[in-house]
Amino acid sequence: MCGRYAYLPTADPTELIEQFSIHGDPPDVTPRYNVAPTDPVTVVHTNRELQQTAAVFRWGLIPSWSKPEAARRSGHINARAETLAEKPAFRRLLLKRRCLVLASGFYEWQHGSSRRERMPYYFSPAADSPLTAGGYAGTGVVAFAGLYDRWYPPDGDRIDSCTIITTSPNGLVAPLHDRMPVMLAPDAIELWLDREMADPMLLTSVLAPAAEGALTTRRVSQAVNSVANDGPGSQAPAEEWNQGGLDLGP
DNA sequence: CCAGACGTTGTT
DNA sequence: GTCTGG
DNA sequence: CCAGACGTTGTT
DNA sequence: GTCTGG
Numbered sequence: 482m483c484g485r486y487a488y489l490p491t492a493d494p495t496e497l498i499e500q501f502s503i504h505g506d507p508p509d510v511t512p513r514y515n516v517a518p519t520d521p522v523t524v525v526h527t528n529r530e531l532q533q534t535a536a537v538f539r540w541g542l543i544p545s546w547s548k549p550e551a552a553r554r555s556g557h558i559n560a561r562a563e564t565l566a567e568k569p570a571f572r573r574l575l576l577k578r579r580c581l582v583l584a585s586g587f588y589e590w591q592h593g594s595s596r597r598e599r600m601p602y603y604f605s606p607a608a609d610s611p612l613t614a615g616g617y618a619g620t621g622v623v624a625f626a627g628l629y630d631r632w633y634p635p636d637g638d639r640i641d642s643c644t645i646i647t648t649s650p651n652g653l654v655a656p657l658h659d660r661m662p663v664m665l666a667p668d669a670i671e672l673w674l675d676r677e678m679a680d681p682m683l684l685t686s687v688l689a690p691a692a693e694g695a696l697t698t699r700r701v702s703q704a705v706n707s708v709a710n711d712g713p714g715s716q717a718p719a720e721e722w723n724q725g726g727l728d729l730g731p
Numbered sequence: 732c733c734a735g736a737c738g739t740t741g742t743t
Numbered sequence: 744g745t746c747t748g749g
Numbered sequence: 750c751c752a753g754a755c756g757t758t759g760t761t
Numbered sequence: 762g763t764c765t766g767g
Contacts, residue, residue, distance in 0.1 A: 482739070482740055482741090482750075483750080484739095484740080484750025484751080485750045485751080486750095517750070517751085517766090517767050518750070518766090518767070519766070519767055520767070542738090544737075544744085545744070546737085546744060546745090547737095554765080554766095555765085555766075555767080556738090557737095557738050557739075558738090558739075558740095558750080559738080559739055559740080559750095560738075560739080561738085561739070567746095568737075568738080568746095569736080569737050569744080569745050569746045569747085570736090570737040570738065570744095570745090571737090571738085572744090572745075572746090573744055573745075587750095588750075589750085590750070590751080592741085592742095599750095599751070601750095601751095644738090644739095647739080647740095658740090658741090659740090659741090660739085660740075705751090706750090706751055706752075707751070707752065707767095708750090708751070708752080708766085708767045709752090709767080
């Protein structure tokens, strides 16, 4: 699954804009070591003018038909790729409201017998990963496949929110969890953001696990367990954040 | 027809 | 909005 | 996803 | 154990 991730773009958004064909305002490049449900996250979607634009959505989908009391919860942070086309809550969104959730990598926890033994691992693109093909290994960013919706409170501003699509794990992730976020290969991004595209079979065909070898992993500090810690700048020292440990390699 | 639900995850 | 159950 | 809270009464 | 908040 994907319940926590990182967004660590380079400070200069120029290549990011090129990588995701972003028009209009540049994407937010504030580094986020520890993105949690309900946080504002950087996304890319196709607007009415058919231009790919960067935006900030709330992570945790609030469907447009939600009641106010339900909308105060964290919402749907994940959606299963295998059943998107059938589930009433997601079917319409698969056809009409697809987006990219920009990310650098995601966390999974290895569970022990106590809370102290929840050990986090960080999964991110390997060198020469197909996920960064086309010369974009340097931006530090890839695209999770996402869906979004718009919710109007009885009084107040519209809330745009999103969910991250999950699929079965590849060989690297499988030892830790039985789900992983869909990370779109560069050649799938155009299809995913094409508003003319409404073929569920074609759309779901790109929602595959990352290729074997596309990711690398390392153990990181348990500081990431708490959403209050958002990286080296807040509480965890960089060397601790990056501390090594178990080799989960294939 | 209307009413009511609509999700994922891990753990046992 | 759209589907399921009654 | 993990962390942290989880409650009522009467009295000060 | 289970829910809420982040």
